[in-house]
Structure formats: C-alpha cells, structure tokens
Amino acid sequence: MNPYEFPPSAVNVSERPGRGSRAALVALVRERLTPRAALVALVRERLLRPVTLVALVMAIAVLVAGQGCGQSGRVGRRLLLVGIDGAEWSVIEPMIAEGRLPNLARLIDEGASCGLRSLEPKEKSPTIWTTIATGKLPRKHGIGDYVDSGSGRLMTSNTRTARTVWDILGSEGWTVAVVGWLISWPAEPVNGSMVTDYFRHGPKPGRPLPEHLTYPDELLEEIEPLRLSPDGVTKEDVARFADLDTVMSPEEIQGLPLEEMLVEMNGLSSIDATVEALKGLHAGDRTFLAAARHLMTRRRPDATFVYLRGVDTASHKFWAAAHRGKVGFAVSRSEEAAFARTVERYYEYADEMLGQLLSDFGDGGTVIVCSDHGFEGPKPGRRPGGIRDHGPVGILVMAGDDVRRGVRIDEQSVRDITPTILTLFGLPVAADMDGEPITDAVTESFLADHPVRSIDTYETPEGSFDES
Numbered sequence: 001m002n003p004y005e006f007p008p009s010a011v012n013v014s015e016r017p018g019r020g021s022r023a024a025l026v027a028l029v030r031e032r033l034t035p036r037a038a039l040v041a042l043v044r045e046r047l048l049r050p051v052t053l054v055a056l057v058m059a060i061a062v063l064v065a066g067q068g069c070g071q072s073g074r075v076g077r078r079l080l081l082v083g084i085d086g087a088e089w090s091v092i093e094p095m096i097a098e099g100r101l102p103n104l105a106r107l108i109d110e111g112a113s114c115g116l117r118s119l120e121p122k123e124k125s126p127t128i129w130t131t132i133a134t135g136k137l138p139r140k141h142g143i144g145d146y147v148d149s150g151s152g153r154l155m156t157s158n159t160r161t162a163r164t165v166w167d168i169l170g171s172e173g174w175t176v177a178v179v180g181w182l183i184s185w186p187a188e189p190v191n192g193s194m195v196t197d198y199f200r201h202g203p204k205p206g207r208p209l210p211e212h213l214t215y216p217d218e219l220l221e222e223i224e225p226l227r228l229s230p231d232g233v234t235k236e237d238v239a240r241f242a243d244l245d246t247v248m249s250p251e252e253i254q255g256l257p258l259e260e261m262l263v264e265m266n267g268l269s270s271i272d273a274t275v276e277a278l279k280g281l282h283a284g285d286r287t288f289l290a291a292a293r294h295l296m297t298r299r300r301p302d303a304t305f306v307y308l309r310g311v312d313t314a315s316h317k318f319w320a321a322a323h324r325g326k327v328g329f330a331v332s333r334s335e336e337a338a339f340a341r342t343v344e345r346y347y348e349y350a351d352e353m354l355g356q357l358l359s360d361f362g363d364g365g366t367v368i369v370c371s372d373h374g375f376e377g378p379k380p381g382r383r384p385g386g387i388r389d390h391g392p393v394g395i396l397v398m399a400g401d402d403v404r405r406g407v408r409i410d411e412q413s414v415r416d417i418t419p420t421i422l423t424l425f426g427l428p429v430a431a432d433m434d435g436e437p438i439t440d441a442v443t444e445s446f447l448a449d450h451p452v453r454s455i456d457t458y459e460t461p462e463g464s465f466d467e468s
C-alpha cells in the first residue's frame with residue numbers, strides 16, 4: 001500500500017477526515033504516539049468532545065490497522081513557510097556577502113533558491129499572497145485587492161473562491177497554524193489555529209474588537225497579551241532602525257540656501273510621522289512573530305504559515321532615504337541621516353525573526369521563505385508608494401530533508417508554491433491550479449519515491465476542513 005494513501009487521499013473526498021477530532025487523531029497517531037497517548041493528548045486538547053468514545057475506539061482500530069501499511073512515509077512531513085512581503089534579492093545578496101543575514105544565508109547554503117516571479121500585470125499584495133496560498137490566478141481565487149472595486153467593501157476570507165493549501169493539508173489530517181496572512185479575516189475553521197491579519201489592530205476606542213480574529217475564537221484570549229501596539233515600541237527599538245540624533249537642528253537649517261532650507265524643513269516636519277509609521281510596521285511584525293512562536297511551541301503544528309509585512313512597508317517608506325539623489329525628488333539631509341540604513345536594518349531584523357522561527361521549528365521537514373514580489377523603489381519623478389515601487393521578481397529559498405542542497409535554480413512563479421507544498425506532503429497537485437511543483441528544488445530520491453500525481457480539483461462542496 002502506498003503510504004500516502006492513508007488517510008485516504010484527496011481523490012476519495014468522501015472519506016476525508018473532515019472532523020477536527022478525527023483529523024487531530026490522525027495527526028497524533030502519525031506523530032508516532034501510541035493510540036493511548038493520542039487519546040490522552042486529545043482529551044488534553046479538549047478535542048474529544050465532538051465524538052463519542054465508541055466512535056473514537058473504532059477510529060483508533062482503523063488507524064492501528066493502517067499503521068501496518070507503512071504510514072512511516074508520512075511521518076516527518078512538516079513545513080514552516082515564512083512569507084516576507086517585498087523581499088528583494090538585490091538588497092539581500094550584498095548583505096549576505098557581508099554576513100549580515102546569517103539565517104537566510106544558511107538556508108540558501110543548505111537548500112535551493114531562486115527568483116520568484118510575481119503576477120503580471122502587477123497586482124497588490126493580498127492578491128499575490130492568495131495566489132501563493134492557492135496555486136491559482138486571481139480570476140479563480142477572487143481576491144483582487146484589499147477592497148472590492150464593485151461594492152467598495154473590504155475583501156475578506158469569505159470573498160475567496162479557492163481552497164488554500166492549509167485547508168487542503170488540514171482536510172488530509174495535518175495540523176496547521178496560519179498567522180497574519182493577508183485577507184484571512186474572518187478566521188476560517190482549520191485543523192489547528194489561525195491568527196488573522198486583523199489581529200494586530202487593537203481595540204478602537206468605543207468599538208468592540210471584530211469577531212473571529214482567531215480560530216478557534218477562544219484562542220484570542222490566549223494570545224491577546226502578545227499583541228504589541230505601536231505605542232509599545234520603545235525608543236531603543238526605534239534607535240535600532242533609525243539614527244534620529246543625527247537630524248539637522250533648526251539653527252543649521254536656517255543657514256541653508258532657500259530651496260534647500262524648504263526641503264529640510266519639510267523633511268524635519270515629517271520625521272515624527274515617519275517614526276510613527278516605523279513603530280506601526282514593527283509592532284505588526286513583532287505581534288505576528290510572537291503569535292507564531294506561541295503556536296509553534298505550544299501546539300506543534302505540522303505546517304506553519306507566517307506572514308511578515310514589515311520589510312515591504314519599510315522599503316516603501318525608507319527606500320528613498322537610502323537612494324537620495326537617485327529617486328528624482330528631493331529627500332532632505334535629515335531624512336537621509338535618519339533613515340538611509342533603515343531598509344537594510346529591517347532586513348537584518350527580518351533575518352532575526354527568521355532565526356527565531358527556525359529554532360522553534362527545529363530539525364526535519366521543509367522550510368520555505370518567499371516573497372510576493374521584489375522591490376525597485378520609486379521611479380524618477382514619482383513619489384514612493386504603492387505597487388509602482390514593487391519589482392517583478394521576489395525571492396524563494398527552500399531547505400529541508402527533501403530539498404536539494406546548495407543549488408541556485410531557474411526562476412519560478414508565485415503560482416508554484418502551493419503545488420510544491422502539496423508535492424512535498426505526498427499529495428496530488430490539482431489540474432485546476434495554475435502552477436507546477438518546483439521539482440528542480442526537490443531531491444531525486446524523494447521524487448523517485450513520491451512521483452508527482454495529479455487530480456482534477458480540490459474544489460468540492462464538502463472539501464473544506466469542517467470542525468462540525
């Protein structure tokens with residue numbers, strides 16, 4: 001028996017472990033817990049409630065029988081995907097050469113890396129991240145923007161019209177944690193935990209928090225203390241990214257020729273707002289990093305998906321300061337002095353976050369680091385901001401047991417991430433996906449044991465993970 005056919009593969013959708021407790025049980029037994037230990041773990045996780053003990057005992061009998069059929073092939077299928085919005089090779093490569101991104105450098109050395117082509121024509125980040133999570137183009141997944149151009153309403157997870165890779169993995173019995181992913185609110189039922197993108201926004205005065213910030217809803221209380229508000233970012237935190245004590249004094253500015261003086265005054269007047277923006281983007285990353293680490297260490301999900309936005313926002317805000325004189329508009333000397341190194345320092349911080357996530361993840365399984373697009377900065381004559389600043393090619397770095405070591409492979413596409421993850425979990429790729437598994441990154445021995453398979457679709461009415 002093919003080890004990948006237990007639990008039943010997506011081909012037999014009617015037999016999928018659709019119930020949370022059964023899926024959790026499958027996951028626990030796969031982790032080589034004895035059925036008894038799995039039962040104890042289930043009680044501990046309070047997942048036992050929905051099934052009767054009789055049904056559970058029968059389920060265990062089935063699972064134990066299944067173990068005889070070589071379930072070892074599924075043991076160890078683990079994933080950590082870290083999405084770094086806007087990460088750009090032309091920033092990363094010189095920094096790696098200087099030894100400033102040690103964690104990413106190690107993954108590159110030990111794994112496979114390449115440029116990751118974004119969607120064309122350029123799309124906004126929620127659209128691209130939804131393509132990354134579904135393997136489908138926007139016309140199939142339905143997320144065109146932050147806001148629906150027709151109705152003017154915010155895009156939500158309810159407007160997505162394609163299944164996500166974490167939903168597919170959950171239905172197949174793997175546990176997942178999804179943290180910060182764009183357009184993940186309201187939280188959908190998953191076989192594990194979800195912390196939606198809206199979690200980082202704290203309560204607004206006089207207004208209740210939106211519902212379903214997390215799945216399950218009870219998770220919110222547990223992780224609420226991990227949310228860092230922009231006010232919680234200290235002077236010392238800011239000093240790590242910005243050199244605020246080097247800005248020009250009003251006296252120095254007054255001595256400048258008129259035109260320069262105006263530029264400097266303008267720059268000086270905007271510095272407070274810029275620092276606030278820096279605090280905001282940093283608080284968001286810190287919040288989701290803390291939530292992801294909390295879930296990884298306490299829930300031990302098989303597959304963790306973390307989205308970190310700070311690099312892109314920092315690039316939009318601070319690229320011009322690092323390229324004064326090359327962006328086609330005036331950047332004050334004060335802004336240059338304060339923020340010229342902010343983008344690079346933020347990449348260093350992203351590498352630190354990556355290192356922490358890697359240490360929580362531990363050995364075994366696959367690590368994927370990717371971005372939705374690259375970054376080019378504002379064109380001459382243009383103000384910074386929006387997708388105009390984005391570059392057409394982002395980054396992909398993969399490493400792990402089944403990934404080739406130390407290879408630079410040809411450019412791939414954001415559409416290929418989901419098919420690649422499914423392949424590494426031994427699941428078929430769906431013919432209605434728009435990407436292909438990145439087999440160039442996968443070891444020959446893995447592909448020999450687990451050839452790429454295909455099914456028509458994962459989109460079936462009863463397909464999604466169902467907690468009921």
Ligand SMILES: [Zn+2]
Pocket residue numbers: 086125312313316386387390
């Ligand atoms: Zn951007």
